[in-house]
Amino acid sequence: MTGSTDARRRDFLRAALGLAAASAAPWIGATSATARVLRANEARHALVGAAYPETEIWGYDGSVPGPLLRYRQGERLRVEFENALPEPTTVHFHGIRLPNAMDGVPNLTQPPIAPGARFVYEFDLPDAGTYWYHPHLGSPEQVGRGLSGALIIDEDKPPAVDRDLTWVLSDWRLDRAARVVANFGNLMDASHAGRIGNTVTVNGAVRESVNAVPGERLRLRLINASNARIYGLRFEGHDPLVIAYDGHPVEAHRPEGGRVVLGPAMRADLLLDMTGEPGRRYPVIDDFYARTAYRLLELRYAARAGRGRAGDALPKLAPNRIPEPALDRAERHQIVFGGGMMGGGAMDKMRRGMVWTVNGRAILRNDDAPILTLAQGRSAVLELVNDTRWFHPIHLHGHVFRLLSRNGRATRHREWLDTVLLAPDERAEIAFVADNPGGWMFHCHVLEHQVTGMMAVIRVS
Numbered sequence: 001m002t003g004s005t006d007a008r009r010r011d012f013l014r015a016a017l018g019l020a021a022a023s024a025a026p027w028i029g030a031t032s033a034t035a036r037v038l039r040a041n042e043a044r045h046a047l048v049g050a051a052y053p054e055t056e057i058w059g060y061d062g063s064v065p066g067p068l069l070r071y072r073q074g075e076r077l078r079v080e081f082e083n084a085l086p087e088p089t090t091v092h093f094h095g096i097r098l099p100n101a102m103d104g105v106p107n108l109t110q111p112p113i114a115p116g117a118r119f120v121y122e123f124d125l126p127d128a129g130t131y132w133y134h135p136h137l138g139s140p141e142q143v144g145r146g147l148s149g150a151l152i153i154d155e156d157k158p159p160a161v162d163r164d165l166t167w168v169l170s171d172w173r174l175d176r177a178a179r180v181v182a183n184f185g186n187l188m189d190a191s192h193a194g195r196i197g198n199t200v201t202v203n204g205a206v207r208e209s210v211n212a213v214p215g216e217r218l219r220l221r222l223i224n225a226s227n228a229r230i231y232g233l234r235f236e237g238h239d240p241l242v243i244a245y246d247g248h249p250v251e252a253h254r255p256e257g258g259r260v261v262l263g264p265a266m267r268a269d270l271l272l273d274m275t276g277e278p279g280r281r282y283p284v285i286d287d288f289y290a291r292t293a294y295r296l297l298e299l300r301y302a303a304r305a306g307r308g309r310a311g312d313a314l315p316k317l318a319p320n321r322i323p324e325p326a327l328d329r330a331e332r333h334q335i336v337f338g339g340g341m342m343g344g345g346a347m348d349k350m351r352r353g354m355v356w357t358v359n360g361r362a363i364l365r366n367d368d369a370p371i372l373t374l375a376q377g378r379s380a381v382l383e384l385v386n387d388t389r390w391f392h393p394i395h396l397h398g399h400v401f402r403l404l405s406r407n408g409r410a411t412r413h414r415e416w417l418d419t420v421l422l423a424p425d426e427r428a429e430i431a432f433v434a435d436n437p438g439g440w441m442f443h444c445h446v447l448e449h450q451v452t453g454m455m456a457v458i459r460v461s
Contacts (some may be wrong), residue, residue: 038066038091040135040147041084045293048199048206057146058085063206064336065168065225066133066149066447073128073153079121083111085142087110092264093151094395095247095418100438105399106137108366108439121131127320127400129247130166130221130267136373140227140447141184143174144195148225159243159315160415161271162216162308168204169222169262171197171229184381185448191340191357194228194264194389200286201219202223202297209281216308218272219243224262228434228446230391230421232288233260237276241314244269248400248416249317261288263393263421265445267457297358305396322400322416325431330379333372335359337394337422337444337454338387342380358390362453366441370459376433381431388421395419396458397440401432419445432458 043062044054060066071077083089084283090106090113102123103109113119131151133417135142150166158164173181173195189195199206220240224231241252246267255261260268276282281300287293339356354362359371374380381404386392400416406428443455 004109009387016037016382025071029331036078039082039084040073040089041222043349045146045204047201047204048174048178049174053176055172055180057180058142060133061182063169064146064148065394066147067311068166069133069149069151071125071153071390073125073155074413075315076124080118080223081121082118083113083115085215086115088114088137089135089142089147089390091132091133091138093121093131093399094402095129095131095383096202097152097398097436098124099399100398100436102249103438104136105366105397105441106191108441112137117159123155127246127247127322128153128318129249129320130223130269131247132168132223132225132267134225136441137453140195143225143354143447144184144193144227144280146170146182150223152322155318157318159219159271159317160309160312161219162213162429164219164221166221166223167202168205168225169231170201172199172201173197174199174253185451187229189236190318190448190452194448196229197226200294200296207297209298210351212274212276212299212301213308213376214274214276214278214301214305215310216274216306217310217312218270218274220270220272222260222268222270224264224266225263228264228279228448230264230288231262231286233262234258234285235272235282235299236285237282238272238299241271241433243271243317246400246416247320247354248322250413252314252316252439253413259287261421263419263445264447265389265393265395265419266421273312274301274308275310276301278305292359302408320400320416323433325379325381325402325433327379327381327404327431330381330431330445332382332383334385335371335456336385337392340388340455356454358454358456363456364383364451364460365451366457368457370439370457370460371442372456373459373461376434376437376460377430378434381429384420384422384428384430385389390419390449391423391446393419393421393445393455394442396430396442396443397433397437398436398460399432399434399440401430402423404431434458436460
């Protein structure tokens with residue numbers, strides 16, 4: 001398995017860029033630093049190693065990913081944002097239950113932030129967990145050029161681990177000179193799986209390995225910050241346990257099939273005991289797309305074991321205080337996602353950017369009439385129907401929902417999510433209390449799908 005996967009990874013990189021394996025770079029771990037000022041600007045960044053030129057990127061504070069914003073549950077975030085890009089932008093703090101005016105959706109919750117302008121984002125942080133931030137204007141290009149960053153909100157009593165690491169997973173479409181291929185918005189990407197890149201980075205670099213100490217226990221926070229790529233990660237020789245989805249605690253369990261699947265914008269917190277042999281290397285394989293499986297990186301063990309927490313009793317995270325929907329009294333609605341190539345869409349509409357639909361309509365503006373209006377405090381159950389041949393991670397702003405069922409079968413964990421990945425022809429039921437007033441985006445987080453019709457507004461009033 002290891003040898004064949006390594007070969008596929010080498011072929012993958014050669015085909016994409018002709019790149020040799022990049023050397024290990026400084027690793028991003030837990031930090032108590034809090035960024036209070038944030039600036040989006042153009043910069044250069046070494047994505048693929050010293051053998052190739054630095055890549056021109058757009059980054060927060062000129063870095064990829066942007067600075068790690070870290071707070072404690074219940075604290076107040078205040079970010080003074082400056083736009084130094086050549087075009088307007090906004091910042092969306094993904095997954096946070098925040099006031100509508102702070103949600104960062106242009107022409108719905110705020111005006112676009114013009115080049116050279118500033119905007120102050122300020123709100124309380126009610127939920128602990130793993131979140132992230134990114135633009136919500138021109139998202140396919142702005143995220144595709146590097147604008148994203150992690151937002152971590154620590155619990156009052158975090159689980160006892162030896163290290164708390166965050167991996168921001170991004171993919172890039174680069175040419176052989178490590179330049180971003182600027183074919184954003186093309187119809188092929190929009191009508192198929194979205195802009196899937198040819199180079200995958202972890203915390204802003206193609207990485208050969210991560211250092212591990214035998215016997216330690218890690219909390220590994222995974223964030224999918226890619227435009228469209230879905231990850232299916234296997235930790236060879238290890239037994240990861242999922243302890244949170246989209247920031248919210250869940251009963252510790254092995255991922256289905258031993259593989260951690262993350263659609264765009266989704267997150268998972270893992271408990272990973274480092275039980276490998278001293279001196280050995282263990283690959284982390286991404287094989288969601290079986291024909292292009294590759295080795296993401298290796299866990300490289302030190303020669304000697306340390307004294308760590310591996311094998312300790314499993315921690316139980318305190319739940320976030322989310323109102324429980326009253327299913328017996330809930331409003332029930334069906335929302336059908338359609339369109340795309342092979343979905344029966346008319347070519348003339350597709351050429352005008354109307355590729356995808358929500359309840360039969362391609363919605364191209366954030367300020368269109370809402371598809372649904374809910375009374376504040378009312379419980380709702382939505383049946384989401386994927387009537388297409390493609391995967392869609394569906395994200396609701398301003399709220400968190402329970403995943404009740406898939407294809408009519410109750411989910412085992414009834415997990416709280418803000419983004420649910422729908423497979424082709426799949427149905428899922430979600431439930432939430434509409435307790436946050438305002439107009440909230442509800443859209444596919446394959447960013448090319450979002451801007452070509454698969455987005456809508458749910459209003460709470």
